[in-house]
Amino acid sequence: MRRSRFDSTEARGFAWGALALIAPYLLEYRARIVLALACLVAAKVGSIWAPFLLKHAVDGMSAATGDWLAAAAGLIVAYGLARFANVLFGEIRDTLFGRVTEHAMRRIGLRVFEHLHALDLDFHLERRTGGLARDIERGTNGISFLMRFFVFNIAPALVEIVVVAALLAWNYGVGYAAITLASVLIYVGFSVATTEWRTAYVREANRADSASNTLAIDSLLNYETVKYFGNEAHEARRYDAELERWESARRRNRLTLFALNGGQAAIVACAMTGAMLLAAVDVNRGRMTIGDFVLVNAFMMQLFMPLNFLGMVYREIKGSLAAIEQMFGLLAVQPRITDRPGAPALAVRGAEVEFRGVSFRYHPDRPILDDVSFAIPSGSKLAVVGASGAGKSTLVKLLFRFHDPDGGAVLIDGQDIRGVTQSSLRAAIGIVPQDTVLFDDSLLENIRFGRPGASDEEVREAVRLAHLAEFVAELPAGLATRVGERGLKLSGGERQRVAIARTILKRPPILVFDEATSSLDSRSERLILDALAAIATGHTSLVIAHRLSTVVDADRIVVLAHGCVVEQGRHAELLAADGAYAALWRHQQSAAASAAAPAGEAREPVA
Ligand SMILES: Nc1ncnc2c1ncn2[C@@H]1O[C@H](COP(=O)(O)OP(=O)(O)O)[C@@H](O)[C@H]1O
Numbered sequence: 001m002r003r004s005r006f007d008s009t010e011a012r013g014f015a016w017g018a019l020a021l022i023a024p025y026l027l028e029y030r031a032r033i034v035l036a037l038a039c040l041v042a043a044k045v046g047s048i049w050a051p052f053l054l055k056h057a058v059d060g061m062s063a064a065t066g067d068w069l070a071a072a073a074g075l076i077v078a079y080g081l082a083r084f085a086n087v088l089f090g091e092i093r094d095t096l097f098g099r100v101t102e103h104a105m106r107r108i109g110l111r112v113f114e115h116l117h118a119l120d121l122d123f124h125l126e127r128r129t130g131g132l133a134r135d136i137e138r139g140t141n142g143i144s145f146l147m148r149f150f151v152f153n154i155a156p157a158l159v160e161i162v163v164v165a166a167l168l169a170w171n172y173g174v175g176y177a178a179i180t181l182a183s184v185l186i187y188v189g190f191s192v193a194t195t196e197w198r199t200a201y202v203r204e205a206n207r208a209d210s211a212s213n214t215l216a217i218d219s220l221l222n223y224e225t226v227k228y229f230g231n232e233a234h235e236a237r238r239y240d241a242e243l244e245r246w247e248s249a250r251r252r253n254r255l256t257l258f259a260l261n262g263g264q265a266a267i268v269a270c271a272m273t274g275a276m277l278l279a280a281v282d283v284n285r286g287r288m289t290i291g292d293f294v295l296v297n298a299f300m301m302q303l304f305m306p307l308n309f310l311g312m313v314y315r316e317i318k319g320s321l322a323a324i325e326q327m328f329g330l331l332a333v334q335p336r337i338t339d340r341p342g343a344p345a346l347a348v349r350g351a352e353v354e355f356r357g358v359s360f361r362y363h364p365d366r367p368i369l370d371d372v373s374f375a376i377p378s379g380s381k382l383a384v385v386g387a388s389g390a391g392k393s394t395l396v397k398l399l400f401r402f403h404d405p406d407g408g409a410v411l412i413d414g415q416d417i418r419g420v421t422q423s424s425l426r427a428a429i430g431i432v433p434q435d436t437v438l439f440d441d442s443l444l445e446n447i448r449f450g451r452p453g454a455s456d457e458e459v460r461e462a463v464r465l466a467h468l469a470e471f472v473a474e475l476p477a478g479l480a481t482r483v484g485e486r487g488l489k490l491s492g493g494e495r496q497r498v499a500i501a502r503t504i505l506k507r508p509p510i511l512v513f514d515e516a517t518s519s520l521d522s523r524s525e526r527l528i529l530d531a532l533a534a535i536a537t538g539h540t541s542l543v544i545a546h547r548l549s550t551v552v553d554a555d556r557i558v559v560l561a562h563g564c565v566v567e568q569g570r571h572a573e574l575l576a577a578d579g580a581y582a583a584l585w586r587h588q589q590s591a592a593a594s595a596a597a598p599a600g601e602a603r604e605p606v607a
């Protein structure tokens, strides 16, 4: 499989390895590549020929014998055509090759995107999304730059220099070839050395660029929070601090660029002057005609033109290579959670879930779950209650295999979930999470996300079952209403019901509700609990709840405290046992009663 190639450490080697990584993507369009190379050769023939035509025209004019005008005019027209051919074939080449590059960019961009989705949750919690997006953007743009400038400009220019040096040596002596080759070698050596020295500054500027962008995105995503706390000035100061870092990095970057470009210009000036002086001496001694002098001048100009441009481009190429390396570096990151080779799909029979002696910690020195054991028999409802931070949502993450337990195992129908494919595992479980984040799309599409193939009719049915129909009817655009970035145009309860509708559409054998009703008022909560009860019948369900009143009907209640199961049993049994659960229950009951007395409608307190 192709992926294995990128998962190796190959991409971490010298940046030029990037070219080797891109190559397989380019080779899909062999015919276009051959045509583009043919255009490249045609363009170079035009550019090497042109100075010779110019020389003959000048010599014809300076000899001034007979009807020289017609001959010179013919040569000048040919010269013009040769120059035009050079440019025209160059453009055709770029047009032909553009498609190849863009297709490669698309495939590589997709590969990185898929890989990012394959990486584990930890990676995404640690990485900043804005920074990742920029890494991909810079990487794919780097590919385009590398192709256009290195493959089709710099590399051919270096070949042209060798051909021209050979022609000069053949026609006018080794002196010209020596000047040309020596100056090019010095030039390239100087550029490489200076650019290496500059790399640290360029990287720093890029880093500062990413950091300020990430900060701006993060700050704008938290727009409401910033307003609630009136912290605009604070945010602006933080942003400005990043911008200041960026500014000074750019300043250092520019000063080093000045050194690079200045040095290059000096080398070019010396080479040009040297070659022209040599030619002047040769003309003086009669070894060269005026036409030859013009030819030497034309070649020098022509050779150093792209080289001058190499000065600027070398840095960009280095930058592109670094960006490509960075992007392929993402591909080299191995997901911590992987399917075992040849893992079978989960075979769901009754959908019995079991946590067997599960211990887990996010950080080595902070245990979160300690030897947690409970089973949810097929088709029954188990509730997990406990204080915030007790580790309830962590149980859900382990069930979905976002992390693997450090000890013990999670089993579904007797199969350790580490031994089955992640896709089959996740297909078997539906969740209404604690916070639902939506896509910036219509309500319809957000709900259809539960099962992308579902018909509009099925979506409408799910809307009805999730008690969203009334809300949708009030919207002028109905299901076509867009929900805004992250779904922030909906209230928490509405988002929650969208999540329920999604899960209804998915209809998995195992259902998980992670404080699914915690952001609802008691009326909508009642409606949703009914809806949930209806979809949960016959399904194995794991209900995590803050409010005990929502779980009194559970077949089994597990009380979690500091990562340990402290009690488990039915509601009545736990009350009778008069332990932690009973205490919590009494506390919530009395709080609810005192809240209900003045306000009329009871609102359950948050434990
Ligand atoms: N990705 C993470 N990395 C480190 N610590 C985490 C992470 N996710 C949750 N925690 C910590 O684990 C503990 C349990 O979290 P969680 O299971 O979400 O609690 P809750 O019972 O409220 O759902 C919390 O103290 C939380 O800070």
Ligand SMILES: [Mg+2]
Pocket: 392, 393, 394, 434, 514
């Ligand atoms: Mg939680």
